[in-house]
Amino acid sequence: MRDTLRSAWQLYRHPRVLVMLFLGFSSGLPYLLVFSTLSAWLTVEDVSRATIGYFSWVGIMFSIKVFWAPVVDRLKLPFLTRWLGQRRGWLLLAQLGIAVSLASMALVEPVGHLARFAQLALLVAFFSATQDICVDAYRIDSAEDRFQGAMAATYILGYRSAMLMAGAGAFYIASFDSWKGAYQVMAALMAVGVITTLVIREPDTPARESFGRHPLQWLRNAVFEPFHDFFVRYGKYALGALALVAIYRVSDISMGVMANPFYLDIGYTETEIATVAKFFGFFMTMLGSLAGGLLVSRMGLARSLLVGAVGVAATNLLFAVMAAHSPVTVLAQEPEQIRWLALSWLAAVISADNLFGGFANVALIAYMSSLTNRNFSATQFALFSSLMTLPGKFIGGFSGEVVEAAGYPVFFNYSALLGVPAILLVIWWMRRNGADRRVD
DSSP states (O other): HHHHHHHHHHTTTTHHHHHHHHHHHHHHHHHHHHHHOOOOOHTTTTTHHHHHHHGGGGGGGHHHHHTTTTHHOOOOOOOOOHHHHHHHHHHOOOOOOOOHHHHHTSSSHHHHHHHHHHHHHHHHHHHHHHHHHHHHHHHHHSSSSHHHHHHHHHEEEEEEHHIIIIIIIIIHHHHSOOOHHHHHHHHTHHHHHHHHHSSSSSOOOOOOOOHHHHHHHHIIIIIIHHHHHHHHHHHHHHHHHHHHHHHTTHHHHHHHHHHHHHHHHTOOOOHIIIIIIIIIHHHHHHHHHHHHHHHHHHHOOOHHHHHHHHHHHHHHHHHHHHHTTTTTHHHTOOHHHHHHHHHHHHHHHHHHHHHHHHHHHHHHHHHHHHHOOOOHHHHHHHHHHHHHHHHHHHHHHHHHHHHHHHHHHHHHHHHTTTHHHHHHHHHHHHHHHHHHHHOO
């Protein structure tokens, strides 16, 4: 036992492993700032719920990053590539782009300048997705296989910590100062990533085939072969497997667009949302992820996928109950014990939602990993991760229209129903897995 702990300590204190903590923080910081945190700012500015829903389409940038990943992988940047190298040069460009775009958002009034505000949010998402490409490539290139598990773990810890800062931290700052002030602080925090990029060493990587030499062969190896391999291995089941990846999180993602506007509309303050939905919710998500990691190995992947799909859809119904019996009138009353009960109800709903959300996310990642051929691991997993969020982001763009047309109770019931196709596809996959053992 002591030898195991000593080995783990030596592994996690390795410089390349520790670096991923800071790069993970830099990657996780911008995500909520163009998603749920941004929707809260727009709600406070009294932007229409339909418009807030459409703003979630900015997040599609994270779902289509696979299209410019080959450019980041091979195109040399003037000056930056010579100074820092291929990985660090692109990484620094992306991080500076995020910081400048966030700072610019803090200088623009959303009301009256909504188009410019949306353009800046789109830039944040583009540079953030580019940073993710760079960090993933750096992690794979910079250390041997025995460090990859520890590097992934420290990356996730840094990423989740940044999401806590961009969620609860931004809400706290906004409640005591302003949303502009919150985004200025977030822009300044990108210095963590910039300093890390300047300090770390460029990984030693083999020379890569450039666009200029044998472009058709490059296109075949980089794009065609990963697709061809997947469809050959899975045959008639390939489209069903991809459909499961695409729709598994539709219910969760589409609901998340309207979560913060909902909390604000029913009477919770920014401080209360930060404490319960963001800070407390963060630990519930981590607990759900831990449970998912344990139960996937105990229950099996298929059953875990089913539990996650059912749980995510069911917890959306809890939000529907909450919307139908809004605590806004209760919160307006004076007795502190009544307010405490309303906050306890919020905490209970958030706990269920985040526990099953974390659980389902781990199950889906394990499923996507099982579909991936190690000979094409980077490209195929990038394709799966892009597909994983694209339909949910697109459908979520219409969530504000549903809220404005029918109200929150109908919206949350609608988002729960969006989870039914995922449940049915999981059941199909379970039956197919039992009937055909040739492919896991």
